[in-house]
Amino acid sequence: MTAGTVTRQRADGPARSAGFARVLRAEWTKFRTVRGWVIGMVVAVLAMVLVGLFAAGSANIACGGGPGRPVKTGPACLPYIPAGPGGEAVTDSFYFVHQPLAGSGTITARVTSLTGLHTSGNAPAGGDPLAGMHKGVVPWAKAGIIIKGSTRPGTAYAAMMVTGGHGVRMQYDYTHDIAGLPGQVSAASPRWLRLTRSGDTVTGYDSADGSHWTRVGTVTMGGLPSTVQAGPFTTSPLSTVTSPFFGGASSQTGPSQATGVFDHLSLTGRSPGGGWAGVSIGGGPDSPGTGIGAFHRAGGRYMVTGSGDIAPDVTGPGSAFPTATIEDHLVGAFAGLIVVAVIAAMFITGEYRRGLIRVTLAASPRRGQLLAAKAIVIGSVTFVTGLAASAFVVVLGTRLSRDQGLYVLPVSWLTEVRVVAGTAALLAVAAILALALGTMLRRSAAAVTAAVAAIVVPYILGVASVLPLGAAEWLLRITPAAAFAIQQSIPQYPQVDTAYTPPAYFPLAPWAGLAVLCAWTAAALAGAAVLLRRRDA
């Protein structure tokens, strides 16, 4: 009996898989021999590319001007943006009191005060305007000690700092942030900070009393040269207030500055140059901030005033220059998506309209297999087509934008591949969703509208309507429109305050967003399989 079962499975297995291969082949033949569908795929590519290049090509950047200066256009307007050790665009502007440190060594300082001025928002009650600025320190104002490759912007660094509203932090190489002691700094509760370099390893410590030290983090940094610059620093980023509403001024930004007071400053190790020298790092016209930087020494007390930030660049309001992201060139994906949804829905509704479905089901009676074969064919065709179109438009559009003088934030090649392949996957899954809806509804008009209404309408309500931010973010979390998170190339950094709002920033992580669309599609496919099996064709 057991032997019989085994034999039957053996006989059945290959036959079944051969049967599925045949169904798959039949569906592929159907797809490629309907001229309208092949033309449709070409139209989808053209729509993606043309819309994307139009969005990139319409930049018309002009800069300069003013009395006696010519107006510049195009690449002459590209700002100078330093690149961090990871290749990302960074802001690196602060006031640095430094001296060289050769090889291993330790720098220690006590911070007793961090105060500041800012132009807008977050003003504490009773802030009095001083030259248009309010008293008050912005949450990510930083004062602390830093070990940095050189005084050139963009070099590797590790720093221990007190912040305006986020306690003690250890930050390194622009994108990394580790929390230390919480709470505000004041004369009554000062903060002791220490950085120790030993070879390629930098360790940060903090302490409330200068005798009990806590290790905050140890990082291995390959990018530090043998002689580094070490010393206290202060900086203060743009103050940002985001209104919970769209429309009009949803976000206000303005420069700010901060002053940190240090004492008990000591540097141990082999230090070739004596004495502390103050320098303003990276305070060019493209950097945010007031451009003010200074330091005063009175006995053992150092007052360091600075403005700017040491952080990754993000896209958003408040940039000193227009920026774009690589995914800005993929706006044509919406046009491509609508075309693909039409083709995918017709792939099944066309059979119902012409009665071909009865022939198809007579030839391959396993209805689940038929649906799977159709999904694989339309999904693969769309993926390949979408991959070609999005790769082309991202590469060409980025170049076109830069030629126009629009600064496109650089990303790693891995991120670029994720954005391009993710867009292709998004289109493929959307096509399968349209196919499933077509199977359930059997009418192309209803199926196409359902697919587009599910994916595109929540996106529009989220990015271009009067909905408040909270509601828009919920829409982009639970509806299939969440999938566009896969296109977000610049991550959200908790240590950088800006307006993290759609369409530049999505509430879900890239793959989680795509997974939401996949879940909706899986549910629709399951419903389609059940209905296809239960209903007469």
Add this chain to the structure above:
Amino acid sequence: MNRLPLQAAALRAEWTKLRTMPGTFWLLAAVVAATVGVSAAAAAATRCPARLTCPVDTGKLSLTGVQLGQAMAAILAVLAIGGEYSSGMIRVTLAAMPCRVAVLAAKAAVVAGLTLAAGTVAVAGSVLAGALVLPGHGFTPAHGFPVLSLADGPVLRAAAGSVLYLSLISLLALGVAAAVRDTAVAIGTVLALLYLFPIIAAVAASSQWQRHLQQLGPTTAGLEIQATRNLHGLPISPWAGLGVLAVWAAAAVLAGGLQLRFRDA
């Protein structure tokens, strides 16, 4: 002399066809449900805390659902003529009514009329939902937000304009469907016209182009009719915006009419 009876007969025939089509009632119900549902959800999701000044256009907010309702109106219009092409019924229609322009005019009248009726219910429901929900969410007269009322000039214009907007969208969809003769391609084209302009405008690199796209798009320009505040900041004035949509609809119906008149069915 017999022009009027012909038109009346065409109208009667189209009315009978659309009335007896199984999907018509459900699509009209969907226009109402989608519009009122999304509008009410948008109002329910918006709150104005007492200490903030809220830059919210309550009139526009309570009519948000038109964004989805228009898609349902578009399906109805596309099926009214596309369905005849897919079933071959169009040949019977044209045999019975050889004056093709009269056929299209009758279809346009019936579809626009039905959408007007459904749109009136949908918009009235949306405004009512807004008037009931918003005062409880901080949008009170004391806070500078009078309760939504059709007696208020801008609100009446936004509401009546939204009804006209839905009708014009149905005419646009009818014209496109008559021109391309295939329901799937027609609905794809219509949805692209409706939804691509706002998205491309949202990411266009230059603010100049953003403004142009908002002035040109059938939905972006047409929906400015819903604005009740900050009218000076609009890319195009409310009635001019609805005019842009009317031009789109007229162009689509003209294209459809020419296709019907000069091409074999």
